[in-house]
Amino acid sequence: MKKLLVFSMFTLLSISGLFALLATEAEAIPAFSRQIEKNCTVCHVAFPKLNETGRIFQANGFRFPDDEEWQDVKDMASLPVSAEIEFEVYRNSDDGATGAKKKVESDALVEELELLAGAPLGKDGKVSVFGTLAVEQENNQKVDAEYATALGTTFIQINDLVGGTGKGLLNARAGQWDIALPFLSHSQRVIKNRYLAQKPLGVLGSGDGSDELVRRAVELNGQIAAADDSGMPTHRYAVGLIRNDYENRALSATPPATEESARKDRLAKPGVYGSYTVTLAEQVSLGVIYKRDVTNETTAVDPPSVALNKYGVASELTIGPVIGTLGYFAGETANNLDYDNWLIEVLFVPNKKVVLGARYDQLTREQFNPAIETTFTARYNILSNVYTLVEYRLRQDDTNIAGSNDAQRRGRFYLVALF
Amino acid sequence: MDKASKRRDPIHPIRALMVGAGLVALFWSMPSSGAERTTPTAPPEFLALKNPVPVTPEALGDAALLYKKKCKKCHGADGKGRGSATKGMKIKPRDYTDGKLMSTLVDGQLVWIILNGSDRETTEMEGFNGKITDAEAWNLVHYIRSFAHNRNNQEEGVR
Numbered sequence: 059m060k061k062l063l064v065f066s067m068f069t070l071l072s073i074s075g076l077f078a079l080l081a082t083e084a085e086a087i088p089a090f091s092r093q094i095e096k097n098c099t100v101c102h103v104a105f106p107k108l109n110e111t112g113r114i115f116q117a118n119g120f121r122f123p124d125d126e127e128w129q130d131v132k133d134m135a136s137l138p139v140s141a142e143i144e145f146e147v148y149r150n151s152d153d154g155a156t157g158a159k160k161k162v163e164s165d166a167l168v169e170e171l172e173l174l175a176g177a178p179l180g181k182d183g184k185v186s187v188f189g190t191l192a193v194e195q196e197n198n199q200k201v202d203a204e205y206a207t208a209l210g211t212t213f214i215q216i217n218d219l220v221g222g223t224g225k226g227l228l229n230a231r232a233g234q235w236d237i238a239l240p241f242l243s244h245s246q247r248v249i250k251n252r253y254l255a256q257k258p259l260g261v262l263g264s265g266d267g268s269d270e271l272v273r274r275a276v277e278l279n280g281q282i283a284a285a286d287d288s289g290m291p292t293h294r295y296a297v298g299l300i301r302n303d304y305e306n307r308a309l310s311a312t313p314p315a316t317e318e319s320a321r322k323d324r325l326a327k328p329g330v331y332g333s334y335t336v337t338l339a340e341q342v343s344l345g346v347i348y349k350r351d352v353t354n355e356t357t358a359v360d361p362p363s364v365a366l367n368k369y370g371v372a373s374e375l376t377i378g379p380v381i382g383t384l385g386y387f388a389g390e391t392a393n394n395l396d397y398d399n400w401l402i403e404v405l406f407v408p409n410k411k412v413v414l415g416a417r418y419d420q421l422t423r424e425q426f427n428p429a430i431e432t433t434f435t436a437r438y439n440i441l442s443n444v445y446t447l448v449e450y451r452l453r454q455d456d457t458n459i460a461g462s463n464d465a466q467r468r469g470r471f472y473l474v475a476l477f
Numbered sequence: 478m479d480k481a482s483k484r485r486d487p488i489h490p491i492r493a494l495m496v497g498a499g500l501v502a503l504f505w506s507m508p509s510s511g512a513e514r515t516t517p518t519a520p521p522e523f524l525a526l527k528n529p530v531p532v533t534p535e536a537l538g539d540a541a542l543l544y545k546k547k548c549k550k551c552h553g554a555d556g557k558g559r560g561s562a563t564k565g566m567k568i569k570p571r572d573y574t575d576g577k578l579m580s581t582l583v584d585g586q587l588v589w590i591i592l593n594g595s596d597r598e599t600t601e602m603e604g605f606n607g608k609i610t611d612a613e614a615w616n617l618v619h620y621i622r623s624f625a626h627n628r629n630n631q632e633e634g635v636r
Contacts, residue, residue: 095547095608100562100601109565123561124550283561340564378567409598 089138090120093177098442103381103405104413105445105476107246110292110340117240117281117294118226119186119217121178126224138177144169145473150465163465169472170194172210182223186215211235211245211272228280231298234272238262239345240294240335241374242383244271248405248413250470251433251451254421255387258429258461259397260351261370262387274301275331292337300329302352327352327365343374353392366390372401381405397459398422413437421460429455447472514568515596519589526585530615540620543613547605556624568599573624587618 091098094115098105101112108116115122146169152161176188190210213233221227236245244256244263256263256271263271277298284290302324329352335345349368372385385401403417415435422428430453437447451468453460518524530536544552551570553560558570573579591614594604605614 094550094562095603096550096562097597097601097603100551101565103565111562111564111566114561114564122550124554126545 089140089174089176090115093120093138094122099410104248104407104437104439107248107405108241110337113240113294113337114226114281114283114292117229117279118224118283119178119183119215119229120176120188121183121186121217121224121226123224123226123283139173139175140476142170142172142174142474142476144171147471149469151467152465167195178217184217186217188213188215209234226281226283228278231277231279232275234274236263236271237273237275237298237300237331237333237349239333239347239370239372241337241343241345242372242385248437249403249415249417249433249435250447250449250472251417251419251431251468253401254419254429254431254460255370255385255399255401258421258459259368259387259389259399261347261349261368261389261399275299289339294335294337295333297332298330300331300349300351301325302327302329329365341376344371345373346371364392366392370399379406379408381407395424395426410442411439413439423459426457426459427455429453429457429460431455431460443476445472445474447474513599515599516590517593517596519586519593523585523589524583526588528584528588528615528618530612530619532619536616537620537623539613540616543609543617544620547609548617551601556621562601566601570600570602573621574628576625576629579622579625584615584618587621588614591617 090101094100101108101115103109145167147164147166149162149164151163170192172190172192172194174188174190176186178184178186189212191207192210193205193207195205211234213231213235215229215231217226217229218224219228219230236243238244239262242262244253247253253262255261264273275298277296279294279296279298281292281294284292329350331347331349333345333347335343337343347370351366351368353364353366366389368387368389370385370387372383372387374381374383376382381404383401383403385399387397387399387401389397391397398421400420401417402419404415406414413435415433415437417431417433419431419433420428421430431451433449433451435447435449437445439445447470449468449470449472451470453464453466453468455464545554549560550562551560552558552573553563553570556573558572560570563569571578588611590602590604591609592604592606592611595602597603609617
């Protein structure tokens with residue numbers, strides 16, 4: 059059954075790759091690009107990372123403020139569905155204990171097949187929807203891992219609760235998504251390696267030991283976008299309630315006795331979060347994020363509810379073809395061995411074909427040695443919707459505070475097509 | 478060995494910053510497409526063309542609707558080239574209200590860019606050939622020119 063699935067995915071990849079290579083650039087672009095009749099680079103520095111135009115478009119329920127009415131998706135000619143296929147080859151290696159042989163594992167696989175759909179609905183764009191459905195490896199980079207179907211970012215947003223149509227001053231959103239900063243989030247990674255501010259720390263994305271990136275939430279968000287050439291800053295803000303994450307139990311001093319007990323009453327005391335970002339002259343962004351994650355678990359030792367404060371501050375600076383990001387994140391844990399995280403990332407985008415990137419990510423935890431990940435990426439866009447990527451990551455984490463026992467050295471090659 | 482005794486100093490953020498600065502310097506020294514406008518010039522046969530579509534209120538009205546649908550998000554409602562889709566662009570669309578600039582661009586050049594697009598490496602202007610008719614493209618040329626005319630008239634009115 060699994061072989062059949064893998065064979066099907068390979069066949070699908072081959073066919074889609076062939077179509078992508080044969081198609082003209084204008085015909086082979088995904089749904090949003092088709093809707094707005096613009097190339098991907100209008101909104102993306104390098105897919106999936108958004109530029110300032112993309113951030114305005116996304117926060118505004120996939121609408122440009124200049125457009126006063128939107129194409130109704132009842133028109134089947136503009137069906138807003140895209141697909142993404144990722145083919146991956148990887149090689150992981152670890153030094154064994156003294157005298158032991160080096161451990162190596164490698165594989166080639168279809169890492170993910172994802173369907174994406176999103177659009178403003180109706181001509182006034184009062185409601186926007188977005189959804190993703192992925193068939194992906196259950197356990198990232200484990201040889202012979204099973205595939206599973208998972209719902210990714212999926213939400214409904216009611217736009218323009220106050221202010222004019224298309225301004226997005228205040229919107230209400232419900233669903234599940236990557237709760238992070240508009241310029242720094244997992245769903246916008248060009249460098250494929252995950253941020254340490256996610257999995258162990260839980261400030262960006264889901265975290266708390268979870269492989270998932272999305273959290274279920276309800277949110278009020280909005281933006282005050284600078285007028286066309288006013289030189290004024292753009293402000294973005296969000297506050298929301300998050301559902302207790304089952305994976306929070308990983309942070310408890312004493313895990314629950316059974317999964318049954320951990321699953322009870324997740325909405326007893328929802329977590330809260332808020333974020334604010336200001337962007338100046340389309341080149342400098344500064345953002346802060348705060349989360350109060352609540353674990354609604356009953357164990358013999360822990361109280362029924364544990365609240366953990368997590369916060370982060372980050373900035374992004376664009377100078378010509380260079381985009382630099384600096385971030386500091388911190389988070390409490392139930393056993394008081396708190397985390398600190400420093401992140402530095404540099405992307406070099408000299409033209410529409412090439413992206414080079416490097417990231418230094420350091421996690422410290424009281425009483426433990428720090429974990430450090432250094433990642434280098436080179437990417438080549440074969441077409442606007444097809445790219446290859448080579449990435450090398452070096453990890454130092456001898457006390458495994460970053461979790462998941464990831465390999466010390468990891469090389470990856472990707473071929474990604476969107477259509 | 479207990480964990481506390483194994484603890485060693487983490488890498489200092491300043492050292493990490495220096496690594497970042499070094500990477501920026503390395504990347505900066507690499508060749509890249511400059512943010513210079515490299516608009517292609519239309520073939521001579523296009524440059525010799527005069528707008529064959531007469532300027533009428535109806536033609537301008539039709540062009541205004543088309544501009545709103547296809548052009549406004551980049552070129553802006555006021556034609557200054559600062560629409561909401563230009564925030565990430567290193568090279569912004571031209572300012573159509575600049576009479577001096579517009580006087581240097583002949584009708585044939587404007588219609589050729591509308592139909593065939595500009596430099597794909599440095600701009601996002603794609604051609605509309607096949608998406609709009611030739612007559613609509615010529616109508617747009619009239620409408621684009623009206624931004625500079627209107628501004629000129631406003632300035633004369635002020636004087």
